[in-house]
Amino acid sequence: MAKQIKQIDIQLTTQKKEKPQQDKLGFGVHFSDHMFIMNYAADKGWHEPRIVPYQPIVLDPAAKVFHYGQTIFEGLKAFKTSDGRVLLFRPERNFARLNRSNERLGIPAIDEELALEALKALIAVDQDWIPTEAGYSLYIRPFVIATQPALGVDASTHYQFIIILSPVGNYYPEGVNPVKIYVENQYVRAVRGGIGAAKTAGNYAASLKAQETAKEKGYSQVLWLDGVHQKYIEEVGSMNVFFKINGTVYTPALSGSILDGITRSSIIQLLRHWGIPVEESVISIEDLFAAAKNGELEEAFGTGTAAVISPIGELNWQDEQVRINGGVTGEISGKLYDTLTGIQRGIIPDPFDWMIEVEI
Structure with missing residues (x-):
């Protein structure tokens, strides 16, 4: 027919x-x-x-x-x-x-x-x-x-x-619960001028070995550092990443090697709509771990289409571990997940005109 x-x-x-x-x-x-x-x-x-x-x-x-x-x-x-x-x-x-x-x-x-x-x-x-x-x-x-x-x-x-x-169903079978993340020190995902900002198969093929190693060590995903200095945070797994430090939410600025995530931009818009300060900036792994040790790192989470929000409960960098928010889902992470999925399912109002209805 x-x-x-x-x-x-x-x-x-x-x-x-x-x-x-x-x-x-x-x-x-x-x-x-x-x-x-x-x-x-x-x-x-x-x-x-x-x-x-x-x-x-x-x-x-x-x-x-x-x-x-x-x-x-x-x-x-x-x-x-x-x-x-x-x-x-x-x-x-x-x-x-x-x-x-x-x-x-x-x-x-x-x-x-x-x-x-x-x-x-x-x-x-x-x-x-x-x-x-x-x-x-x-x-x-x-x-x-x-x-x-x-x-x-x-x-x-x-x-x-x-x-x-x-x-x-859910991308993570365990649902919206904090995951443990391994900071990758050997391999790099992308460099400025390369294809890191494009959604192409090669970016994901380049990540598989590091992800395999992380899982062998008991970690769910890899936190990628920049390909030149290997000190500035870029993405977590195949997701954009956010950190709440002293009341401000930080996310790596789009530099040509980071994917311009649609969930990422939606999260930034939601946070600003709620009056929560957001900064797109360069974030070093040293500064992040210093904030964690000082008790200033309040929450961390990844964002992407598949998982929507993936809270981070632990980071391992050079065999040093830090727990974030006691290893439980943070208030902002949970609110973002509930709000974004609520808008997507038509349960709560969509003040941003994000949703498009399909005529059936």
Whole structure:
């Protein structure tokens, strides 16, 4: 069965999948019945936008994505409210950032309005995959891959833009509880002028070894320091990071090697809305540990689409441990989580016009 919404062709599956139980979802392991695909060719531009049954991608073994890592992605969520509405959280920001990543990786820009229209159409088709329980959502993964079959180190002439959907539970099975973080001293994630500000696969591949080592030591994630001096704080795992010190909340300034997180900007806006001072600045690991020892470090937390807020209860730097807020979730961390997720689920008012309703 096929139909068309404006420019987007829609082919519906005849074999729907069995949906998993909501309490068995995990994160990013189940996928909905359909996906969106659009092709690019140098002589045609972006073309053939379509929704098709979820299926494997068939690529030539010489496709450039495999050999030169020319790929970018995004992550956002859809939510179903208690009255059945479907809401998206700031999707226009995701597609704007997707194009910034495209530009950095030499990938042609995508029409952001068409991308949002395609996402809404895909969600409307697979609306039954959106979980309804609190803490659950539909995770959305748009991505671009270089598909030209050629072994040459230059930008591809062919690409695919794809969107897939995954119903998810909490990113951390233990819920919103403080995690233990290991400060990485050997490896670096990114440097200014590199690709640290782009959401591209290489950034995450570069983090895996350090994350593996941290977990062997009993820590959930890695706190990354800058790639030049290895003293200035950048990100925690794949999240932006915040520290509340003497009543002021600090977060590393965007320097070209840090991702411009959408949750990050939302948290900053919320804090300022509440009258809590926020500073985007350079933060050294020495100053942070000094503040912790002096009892001035009141809270620490990571922010990102997947986990929303991840409180930090302990830091380990050069085999020295400091506990933060007694190892329990802080007042601000908890309030931020409850407020942001409340806005996302339509439970509390949205004074910032962040949420966009999908017509079903």
